[in-house]
Amino acid sequence: MLEMKNVTKTFGDFKALDNLTMTVPQGAVYGLVGPNGAGKSTAIRHLTGIYRPDSGSITLEGLPIYENPQTKQTIGYIPDDIFYFPSATMEEMRRFYKGLYPQFDDALFERLYEAFDLPRKTPIRRFSKGMQKQAAFHLVLSCRPEVLILDEPVDGLDPVMRRQVMGLILSDVAEHGTTVLISSHNLRELEDICDHVGIMDHGKMLLERSLADMQGSTVKVQIVGEIPDGLEVLHETASGRLKTLVVRGSAEEVTRKIEAENPAYFDVLPLSLEEIFIYELGGVNYEVKNIIL
Amino acid sequence: MKSRISSCKAAAFRKDITRFWPVWVGYILCLIIVQVLQSNDDLNYWYAANMGEGIAIMGVVNLCYGFIVAMMLFGDLFNTRMCNGIHSLPLKREHWFGAHVKAALLFSLVPTALMALFSEAVIVLYSDMVAGWTVPLYWFIASNLQFLFFFGLAVFCAMCAGNRFGMAVVYGILNFCSILIYLLVDQLYTPLLKGVVTMSGPFEMLCPVWQMVNKRCIDFDRVETGKTFVHNGIEQREYIGQITVVKEGWIYIGIVAVIGLLLLLLARQIYKKRNLECAGDFLAVRWLNAPFQVVFTVLCAAGFQGVFMVFFGYGDRAVYVLPVIGLIVGWFGGRMLLERSTQVFRVKNFVGFGLITALLAGSLYLTWLDPMGIETWIPKVGETKSATLRMNYRNGYTTEVPAEIADLTRLHQLALEQDLEPHPDYSDAYYSPYSNDPDCAQIILQYTDYNGWLSQRNYYILATGESGDLMRKYTSRLDVLFPDENVEDAADLRHTLRDAEVVRVNGIHNISEECMTEEFLIALADAIAADAEAGNLVQSGVFHQEPILEMENPEYNQYYLTLDMHGEDFWSNISIYADCENILKVLEPTGVLESARQEYANIYG
Structure with a gap:
């Protein structure tokens, strides 16, 4: 389990992380979402042992990450700004990573050439931005990390390559049980692959839940008739006699309550992740639209 | 797990070596090319001599190379992308630091070792200098100790700075701030205190590159072997080069190398505490801003x-x-x-x-x-180890005798009482033995106390009265007139002048060979000694107001003559004036005074 507890970090007078607590369960695909400037990259730099927190703790399986090479050897990190030595080629970076990560998988590295089709002996700095991103995936996946931390990973990739990269990540999760943390400022990007989501803003965690919990705890209902008492309605619209409600509670529980009132018509509809966040956070004065649009 | 960490450190070290190979390979080539070019085609003596003297130049080379190496290896800290990327990798900061330092030492050790080996081969094959083989060894050790200091300082600066420019500025400040502060004090504060001089020594001590360039570690000399050989039909004496190790230079280099090592340790501690988010800022340590x-x-x-x-x-x-x-x-x-x-x-x-x-x-x-009374301070005789009176930088009298120190402090007191303003034509009056001001001369008084602290005062003083008498007493002396020949009395001067091959007036009027007899030289030595004893050889025109040569044009009516004497082992030059009766009496029969008179007449008459 990857965990941040009450982490605070200040840059000069600016509080980048404010008592942030975050838990990434083992084997989860965790989406860290937030608008630009929410503190996602800062949080990730703490999780990868780059920054030292002013207060709080950051651990992986109970062991500290900061200045702990043994723990860091199990973490693969792809930053938003790709790291490579200025004149290095893929082969030189392979040799370097091989020295740093004892579990480096040469066979996988060779296989990934088929997926990414990157030149072996051209300096990485000559690659396009998208190719540099691919090179980062190529190298980091070959390190066989137990935890993969990706900061805005598909920025700069074309749709085909996005799909391919996400596919690789998911197959890695499926085959090796890798824990994945992906940050993005776009919720739609994460909807299909994440099973846990955390929403950050102003250095704080607004909401952190598993997708199953969220989807099971909020339902959208269309009803013709009286709204039964005891329903926790988060949002209500009406079109003629047809009312559309977003209600907190499981589908079974909500159905039971509505059926008890015997309405003229009712139906339970699926909610998208987007809608859940809008209605969950709707009462809070956050710019939720920033992470959805 | 320990071996895993070792392999990580090795990977970082290998990367440092391979990533920057053009720099250290280029350094090797530069060292060898420069050394070969400056050998003057003389592989017997000059190759080794230049290499030994090159230790001083290596101070400047290492000032730059140490900085370049530190910037290359630690420059990743200044770039957010590289800094974050590197520190997300599974290595502790101390491991990165250790790998970089090891690589840096190799960047210096390998090129200098190759250079030393190359030079060793040249010296062994072509030079017969005594113990010449030790020169490359000394050069190698000194160069690397210098590198250790400058690299340590540069790494310390890298840890204090957040970007490359910041590192360069901090490095420049730490290397040269003492010289800049000296300029500030010397030209802004010192002129407010009359007569007070800022001694540059303590400031120079704090400028390592200055010290390295000016402190020798090895001295070279050619000594006679006692053998002769025939070259172009002429029999010539054979000389052989020999070296002397100068302890003072090595002590200094050793001290700065230890300081470099301590700076490296300090830098390592700062690195461990460094907030990496400062990459790109000018300074990395916030409290250093003010x-x-x-x-x-x-x-x-x-x-x-x-x-x-x-x-x-x-x-x-x-x-x-x-x-x-x-x-x-x-x-x-x-x-x-x-x-x-x-x-x-x-x-x-x-x-x-x-x-x-x-x-x-x-x-x-x-x-x-001046609340501390610096301007009016006169040292106490009991607290002064030695005192020196100078009229120029060549001729000065230094004493440790309390009575004489008392005389010099009395002269100091008279200068303060007279409170003369500097002559407007400062530099002429200062450097020339002939002052344009008919009344006053500039003097330099230097005192060293028992702690080795040196202080200096420059004053203008009357050439007449008590101050004039004291000046004549201490500056018209044979040991002041001939500072390089160890001449204490007339007998010493006779001994020195006995070997004189040329005696001439004003640089061109030679005493003829017929006149250059032993009797003439003895008479000249005695005459110089007598005029010195009489106080007539103070090397400043203000003490000698009578013209030595009467000219028709009164505007150019004051002249002194210079008397040059040189032999195989000495070369000396003194000014003679109208009141140097004994010398003029000896020179008159030789005809050189007449020649000089004619020359002046032709130019100024």
């Missing part, structure tokens, strides 16, 4: 004032205008660097600028008030 701002401002003031005055000489008014310009540039330039913005002209910063300007003005006013 001291940096003050130091940078003061040094800019010193730089503007000192450097412009030294190189361009803008006149007296510029002395106080340039520091103010320097303060403005320093204060607001410093803010711009720290804030990485040109938007620094805010009220808060103007208040700061006002404070530092007031501080400078206040310190100048306080210096002028």
